[in-house]
Amino acid sequence: MMIDIIVVGEDAVTREISKRLLRHSRDDLQVTREEPIRGGEIKNKILNYNRLNLPVFVLTDLDDIDCPPSLIKSWFNQTPMNPNLIFRVACDEAEAWLMADKTGFSRFLGIKESDLPGLKQCDRRNPQNVELQFKYKPSLYLMKELAVKSNNKLLAEQLKPRVYAKKGPEYNTALIPFIQNNWDIDSAAKNSYSLRKAIKRINEFSSYKFQS
């Protein structure tokens, strides 16, 4: 039986990543709604989603917070997480998961694989738990340092932000085809512990509690 699921993410790229992940991992989930219509609401609305008691997949960026547990603590306070809510935090941003597919992403953007940042360990006891190490926000790094090196003039123009713009003028248009068609999730997962955990959580998810 198909399970209806709601995808929540701050922007179109994040939601597309969520949808691709859900499709990649399961064939019994169907996305019925995508939210929010306006950005900047997830943090304030997270307890509403938690109360909703419908299957919901939320993907958010870690950004400046030091680790996912402290983000969860600050967002949820003491409220227990609804088993119908899949709440995942990307380190440091959903875009980092795309770049974690180093071969695929560098080929797509038309840059050298060595242009992408190296790996950092995020867990001393488990050296295989790594993430890409960015100097600053991965999406900004993508637009400001990688896009300009691209040998694809169109992509570079689409991605490079104009003065004071937060994103390139056709940011979504540029990245969504990669997410849909080229992103090798399995190879990205090797370079991103937070992505591996997200996939694991999706695979384990069951909505039996919802139906009871």
Add this chain to the structure above:
Amino acid sequence: MYISKVKLDNWRNFKSVDVDFTHRIFVVGPNASGKSNLLDVIRFLRDIVKQAGGFQYAVEERGGVSKIRCLAARRHPDVGIEVHLSENPAQEPEWIYRLVFKHSGGGIIKNQAVIVEEKVWNKKQKRWVLERNNKSPKEDSDTLKFTHLEQPTSNKEFREVYRFLQEIQYLNIVPQLVRDADSYMLSANKEDYHGRNLLDKISKTAKNTRDAYIRRINEVLKIAVPQLEELQFITDKKGTPHLEAIYTHWRARGALQQEAQFSDGTLRLIGFMWALLDGQETILLEEPELYLHTAIIKQLPEFISKLQRRKNRIRQVIITTHSYDLLTEGIGADEVVLLETTPEGTLARRGDCVEQIKQYLEAGFSMAEAVIPASAPKDIDKLQQIKIGD
């Protein structure tokens, strides 16, 4: 009275609809889901009863039965419309009007609509005061071309329904048309869908009433469009009606402007304020948010609610909208009608009858948050992937 229920069979993109209305209704749905078509049912009934209107006219205006009938209709080709008119939501409807019709003709015979059934229920008399159908020996192919509703000699017993439908106002102001003074001359006797003869309507209103309405519109404009002052109604030498206002700027006296120079937003604001002030019965508003600033849109629902409640009566307002800002906190789930497209035609359900919407509202989401994502097209993100040009 207000329209408390609409039941449809094979009307445009609705194969089957049965939806209850409250005094204020917001119709929400994706583009081309049938928001305007839902309002069009009510306009259709008004077209039947209006001067120089009639059943055949109403069908022809819409391109004939084949254009009206739902594409999802298969075995049952008849188009059915039923409206309930109520005084009190807690009680049975005062009136039920039901009309079923189909297509006849083709080849060398003129294409026409023929009535299959026409019925009117009255609460006071507790009976159907009119019951016609095409099987009856009293009817023939000519009588079935006309509704009893449109004929004053045969609608005596339900004149109230006739009057009610005549008073319905539909407004979708297209600023470009209000501005175009020539179109006023052209459209003087035509149906006013787009506010073309808004000015004409204003000019035909009794002076005292008109002044009172303009005064109220001025109060609103003063806040919403502060640079526009002293809106007034005038008639020029040729007898053409105009709206005039002073546009203040750095010169001491400001500049006199007429409707041709008003902004799109100003014209729309004036237009539907007029409709709300002037309307005696149900008012249909198409996307009142168009051309208006977010800050104004947010105020509209309360504003409309206040204008509905005048002279100890509440007039019904039915609004189509796409606007996140319009669906503010004061709107109930029973005031929203959600349209959902399916291969078998569009479904229309009230917010309080949709499980998912109720769950969202119970979880603490606002009406806009619950409803707008549900009415977004399923693959909206694919819009980004369309190749334009090369």
